Amino acid sequence: MDELATLRIRTLATGGDAVGHPEPPVQGAAATWFVADALPGERVVVRPRKLARNHVVAELVEVLEPSADRATPPCPLAGVCGGCQWQHVAPAAQGPLKLAIVKDALRGLPVTPTLAPVAPDDDGLHYRRRARLHYERRDDTLVLGFHRRRSHAIVDVQRCPVLVPPLDHAIARLRRAAAVLPEQGELLLLSDGKRVVAGLPGVRATDEVRARLSECLDRTLVGIELRGGRSRGRVGEPLLALDGSAALPPMPASAFVFAQARAEGNRAMVRHVVVRAKPHGQRVLELYAGAGNFTRALAKVAQRVWTCDDDREAVSLLRKLAEAEELPINAKHGDVAALLPRIAAGETRYPVVVADPPRAGLGRAAAKALAQVATERIVLVACDVSTLARDLATLVEHGWRVADVTVFDLMPMTAEVEVVATLLRAGAG
Ligand SMILES: C[S@@+](CC[C@H](N)C(=O)[O-])C[C@H]1O[C@@H](n2cnc3c(N)ncnc32)[C@H](O)[C@@H]1O
Structure with a gap:
């Protein structure tokens, strides 16, 4: 089937593609259609590319009724290059659209996500480091x-x-x-x-x-x-040396080690994580710590921070940072999925845990173990809202409450998003 269809776009899916329904319905095809480069509220003409049992993937042919959020892509390679998916979205609309995606993905939880101001009046260009x-x-x-x-x-x-x-x-x-x-x-x-x-x-x-x-x-x-x-x-x-300030030592980084893509947004996110973790005088466990982006700020005020990451180079950079700055950090090389159940099976507990996993998230077993290992606060940083929704649901099932969720747009012109969730023990104030 390669006949054109007309869609009314309802919303955006995680990943940034638009979701719409054909008007009129298309005989023999599912009612939910996904299309890149379209925006909520638009009426668009599309060509189906892949028909699945419960959805259709289509490509955009023409925009009949454009959204007020549509913009002319600033890059001549837009639509061809896979680096950016949202060049067609006005910069001011990108944060609010990401917030809407996160709200939709977390709609099963009694929490209202908010958007952090990262760089107001930003054109979304020349930021990616x-x-x-x-x-x-x-x-x-x-x-x-x-x-x-x-x-x-x-x-x-x-x-x-x-x-x-x-x-x-x-x-x-x-x-x-x-x-x-x-x-x-x-x-x-x-x-x-x-x-x-x-x-x-x-x-x-x-x-x-x-x-x-x-x-x-x-x-x-x-x-x-x-x-x-x-x-x-x-x-x-x-x-x-990245993101140093009067209050924070810079983080040593190489091209082979993970670093957040945008400097200003990262500074705002690090401040937010410390405010929500309340690590002052506490024993803190930090999982997926990388080269110490959050660690250096947590360790300034915590009693001690124990970290884990499976990247040897990141761990070694963090150890050097701890030594040079005399910060109370114990950096361990290891797999969080193996470490958490081991800690859960023992007696050691941490009042504060900060975790920033890759896209795959914690996973059910690690989230269940985390629910036991932390005693007061968990700050969970995520770059994939679907796996975040799964991990939050597991933590809620095991005695935690989601207190707040904040969305950071660290990668304008893409559908990528960073989300920080704070969890408290259910029943705690
Ligand atoms: C999203 S990055 C976060 C790093 C750091 N928090 C930051 O903001 O720069 C995820 C980190 O998890 C580490 N990682 C991935 N899978 C892991 C695993 N199974 N166990 C431990 N660390 C892991 C990666 O090496 C990477 O440093």
Whole structure:
């Protein structure tokens, strides 16, 4: 079936695609249709691409009645490049639309999520400080950029309006090294707003590679780390210090370690996590701590923070930070899914637990164990609202109450969202 249909868009799904119903209904097709690039309230013409038993996936052909939230995409690659899904959404509408998605996903819980102001009057551009690009070598040049939408083909990106400008600069510099790179691979980039460090997985640090990469370095691109099999190598200094302030030590980070994508938003989120965790004088357990983004702020006021993360490099950076700043932190390398049931089976308990899992969330078994391990407060940070809804439901089932949920838009122009939920023991004030 590839006849066009007309949809009235009702809402947005987690992931950012629009959800609508065909008007008039389409014989033999489900009533729920998903389409990218459309907005609530719009009437659009679509072409069905995939028919499932209970839904249809379609592609946008024409917008008949546009939403007031529709904007002209600022990037010429919008709709082609898979890096951004929301270039068609007015910047001021993006936060409220993300809030609506979160409210919908958490509608089963007696809590009203709110939106944190991150950067008012923001145009949603030039903010992203971390990127994972893909490349293919063609003779001595690179096709270097993001995956195309719904494809593994690479869109060559000469300039990306969402990245902080030093990243565009670094990408241009690194193209010079095309001749010594493998036929295909990934390029990891991280910026502190001024300087950039790069990571090249799958690239061996031979003399020729080092020499060519050294020529790419300048005052902006200050270091490149190479990891090929067991070999490790570096040119320049591939470490940056992120998000320091008068009150907070900066977090050491490399291109291979997780970092939140937007500096201002991250600062606001770190402050919020500390306010909601109330770690003052407490024993704190922090799960999925990475290189210590929240830890450095928690440890300033907590009695001690015990952390766990399965990334060895992040744990080692956090240990160095703790030592240099004399912060009361015990950083453990390990799998949270294995650690939590072990703690739950013993006697140790923590009044405050902060957890920031990857997309998959805690999972039912770990959430159940967490419900036992924490005694007063849990602050759960999530980047996937569906798995957050599942984890919150498990914690509620096991004696916790969701006190508040705050949404942070750290990645404008995409449907990505960060959500921070505070939980208290049911019955506690
Ligand atoms: C979303 S990041 C958060 C990191 C840190 N809280 C921050 O804000 O930068 C998730 C972290 O979980 C870690 N991780 C993923 N799966 C894990 C697991 N099963 N056990 C422990 N850590 C894990 C990753 O290494 C990563 O550092």
